Amino acid sequence: MLFYSFFKTLVDQKVTVELKNDLAITGTLKSVDQFLNIKLDDIMVIDEERYPHMSSVKNCFIRGSVVRYVQLPSQAVDTALLQDAARREAAQPTPQQANVRVK
Amino acid sequence: MVVLRDGRKLIGTLRSFDQFANLVLQDTIERIYVGNCYGDIPRGIFLIRGENVVLLGEIDLDKEERSNLREIPVEEVLVAQREEMEAKQRLEKIRSRVLHEQGFCVDNSQNDLY
Numbered sequence: 001m002l003f004y005s006f007f008k009t010l011v012d013q014k015v016t017v018e019l020k021n022d023l024a025i026t027g028t029l030k031s032v033d034q035f036l037n038i039k040l041d042d043i044m045v046i047d048e049e050r051y052p053h054m055s056s057v058k059n060c061f062i063r064g065s066v067v068r069y070v071q072l073p074s075q076a077v078d079t080a081l082l083q084d085a086a087r088r089e090a091a092q093p094t095p096q097q098a099n100v101r102v103k
Numbered sequence: 104m105v106v107l108r109d110g111r112k113l114i115g116t117l118r119s120f121d122q123f124a125n126l127v128l129q130d131t132i133e134r135i136y137v138g139n140c141y142g143d144i145p146r147g148i149f150l151i152r153g154e155n156v157v158l159l160g161e162i163d164l165d166k167e168e169r170s171n172l173r174e175i176p177v178e179e180v181l182v183a184q185r186e187e188m189e190a191k192q193r194l195e196k197i198r199s200r201v202l203h204e205q206g207f208c209v210d211n212s213q214n215d216l217y
Binding site: 019021035037043052053054055056057058059060061062063065066 | 170
């Protein structure tokens with residue numbers, strides 16, 4: 001939950017997501033969910049020529065499981081706050097909710 | 104457009120999804136890209152298991168018109184793709200041999216083709 005909340009504070013920031021297949025995409029972080037799936041708007045692919053299939057895509061959804069890194073602007077992050085929250089989380093991890101399917 | 108973990112690019116109309124990112128695509132075509140060209144194979148309706156999805160991109164029709172990719176017949180693109188794969192495999196063979204000679208451990212399992 002910690003990083004979900006963390007990413008929520010970064011919505012509307014320009015970030016670069018590097019995937020496990022080495023594809024790197026820069027875009028505006030539009031939304032994030034509990035699985036850390038990411039939605040990026042107005043994307044620009046790093047090293048575009050290697051990935052011609054992305055040329056006609058402006059907005060995309062990235063599955064959280066394929067993300068290697070998310071590169072953020074350093075001014076957007078309050079490192080002290082994050083460090084503090086992480087310390088609290090390590091001391092007392094919040095109980096993981098089971099995924100409930102609503103009928 | 105959906106990019107899968109095995110490197111395939113599927114283009115179709117997204118009909119439904121769920122919390123696992125399982126997707127239903129209608130009127131799907133598989134588009135194979137080699138260099139500046141591509142070839143399409145019609146595939147019908149796809150139900151994609153979420154774990155295989157890398158990303159889902161919304162195709163901007165204006166942007167697509169302005170792209171400089173040429174469409175070529177499927178047979179040609181399949182031949183070109185095979186040649187590209189073979190070239191890559193040869194390079195990878197050389198690479199792993201050199202690394203092995205240098206004493207590195209060569210990892211052949213990390214071959215998610217995407």
